[in-house]
Amino acid sequence: MKYNPQEIEKKWQKYWQENNFYQAEDFSKKPKLYILIEFPYPSGVGLHVGHCRSYSAMDAIVRKKRMEGFNVLYPIGWDAFGLPTENYAIKTGIHPQVATEKNVATFKRQLKSLGLSFDWDREINTTDPKYYKWTQWIFLQLLKKDLAYQAEIPVNWCPSCKIGLANEEVIDNKCERCGAKVEQKILKQWMFKITKYADRLIDDLDKVDFWEKIRAQQINWIGRSYGTNIDFKLENSEDKISVFTTRTDTLFGVTAMVLAPEHPLVEKLTTKENEKQVKKYIQESKEKTEFERTELEKEKTGVFTGSYCLNPVNQEKIPVWVGDYVVGTYGGGAVMVVPAHDKRDYDFAKKYGLEIKEVISGGDISKQAFVDYGKLVNSEEFNGLSSEQAIEKITQWLKKQGLGKKTVQYKLRDWIFSRQHYWGEPIPIIHCKSCGVVPVPEKDLPVELPFVEKYQPTDTGESPLARISEWVNVKCPKCGGEAKRETDTMPNWAGSNWYFMRYIDPKNDKALVDKKKLKYWMPVDWYNGGMEHTTLHLLYSRFIYKFLYDIKICPSPEPYQKRTSHGMVLAEDGRKMSKSFDNVINPDEIVKTYGADTLRIYEMFMGPFDQAIAWNPKGVKGVFRFLEKFWRLILECKQNEKSSSEIIRAAHQLNRKIDRDLEKMKFNTSIAAFMEFVNFASLNKEKLGRDVIERALKMLAPFAPHMTEELWHELGFKDSIHKQAWPKHDSKIVQEKMFTLIIQINGRVRDKIEVEVNLSEKKAKEIALSREKIKKWIGDKEIQKIIFVPQRLINIVI
């Protein structure tokens, strides 16, 4: 019988589906395990082999855990709102909803052809009104708690497409779609106060088990720094400029003040003589986008306002400048310039001839800024202190004078939640002329996205929804007067913020999710996804979950107990797979040629799971050979009664290896060990008996679910291999009787010999010294020391 994956895979997939194999059971007495993969965006190009990598790898873990007796929840759904589908609709005229349905069907067919053990009964779709009803509901809860608000914010605006663009849609300062130069436009946007959660989002990372790099990325993105806010009084006015600094110890070295162009005091501070230049400068920097401002990093520009402020420590006159290298939204939009001890300030001072005053010794400020900590000089009473001491002392002094206090700053900004697009969740808000912002009553949710013919953007920067007057014009729920719906929609993060909760109770129309079920299943025990989602998606969904915890919906402060990431699957040429490079690998082709089991195992075997790796068609073939070899081996040996002790030992060793490696996501070495075992058994076919065959099949089942199911039935079993208990290894059997004793002289291998495991040190010395080769090496030299490492080696030092 030949190994024919095409035939057996379809057969077993059907069998598993008909018998509801992989359903998770609410409140089961078995220990629960919630394993989550990032749900895919059903794009028009179909499933990517990268999806397969993470889904099959986690599927192997899931299958093994089920065999070990866990009640596993391994769900799947569709993150279907978003730009690619909307752009496709604009281009082709096919409605996003229609396109989404079609794409979901394709993805579903493809995923099912891989034999992944998802619980399909819990399938969700973010574009389903029954689902986004609750996305909207969460928005209303945030609004209720004052965590959602509206603000005027500049957005990236494409004058040709007439649409607000997300940062991801701006490439090289041009519109991704049409290539027109992007401008800044002020629009009123919905915002979430995620900054209120900044500390908890950092500190609670201690409660979970995230990979170090993921943890670091979260911390980096939030960007917390401790420092001092210092007030600089103005020379000729009661106003003061408040600046944030982490280097209070350099306060005596301040030789200028730079304000961001947006700073509210700029206009007031600009003197008549300087008005022209300042206005010109501000106008120019307004025309620059965020991109240009950061792009011109090397060259710092600025202009003098004509005014001065006073250094609080010594009343020195400090010129006030405007410069667009100062970020308006951070630290009050002002910077105290200490050229001697900050690189950027040094550049700025050099360019405009500002004084460079050394106040921390240890460097050579005639050459470059000295940014390390050191001893204070030129700082009056604080001279001689270390930087650490001076930061404390000067801050205390400022506090006494009422001119400064300790504070914390974050890079994290509030989250812009509005998009001027059609294909997203409508924001459940009504704007009433007399009542103002009125939330849609919860009983009226969902606010359904109207099915329209035209989703082309408008001239005004409004969402395409603004054109649908019968949808927009409504009665105010409060006063019954004329009112209009909010026409912006939510970003694609909205649906993916909380989807893992909905899997727990996907059909509930009374609540977001039943609390008892939530308590049973949460938190997610293990969440695996792409590295590209370890900052924003992770942060946003943790924020939303924390909020829901605060309003007593969620049972725990963190949603994900463990977070891991997979590396990208690149094309054969090492580039990203892309239609334009014509290097895309279609999983359908691989399944058709070699079968799903080969594809699954290849993607686990190709390299370390967390690293990006290029596709290799030859490698796929190698895996197929392995499976064929295994197939033949089992069929040839199934009549053998008993296995030899070496084969049994090898099987138990493999068992241990898989147990260890799978937990650490070392799929590649698990498979390699399996290959080794099969190679060994193939050379000792007569010694491979029924007992080991059954064990081997069970061990391969999580990796090659179809083939092992077929062979299991071939052995005469009537039930499924996936319902069997995972085999345990016996540490006594694992233990080898013999080992290779390495004999070294001065740390270099000179001889080897097979000996018994429990060889004593004395015996080992005797053996080693009696060997001819060793005698020759030692000659008449004196033996200084002999080191014996049990079960490994003996080293003779001469």
Add this chain to the structure above:
RNA sequence: GCCGAAGUGGCGGAACUGGUUUACGCGUAGGUCUCAAAAACCUAUGAGAGCAAUCUCAUGUGGGUUCAACUCCCACCUUCGGCACCA
């Protein structure tokens, strides 16, 4: 610049807690089978020297610790990923 990770054959990569470097796969060479080829299977395969036994050199570079270093420490180089004028 900051944070995170990595550097081992022709290639992807193994190596537990410091103890045989190169597992497994690919590729290559030779062989078996065949009229022939493909497929499959078997054998060999880090580099250099030697008829051979065997020896020398090899884990980015330079030092160090140790009986022993891919592994630990110090300095440097390179590559990748993330953040980035965040004061």
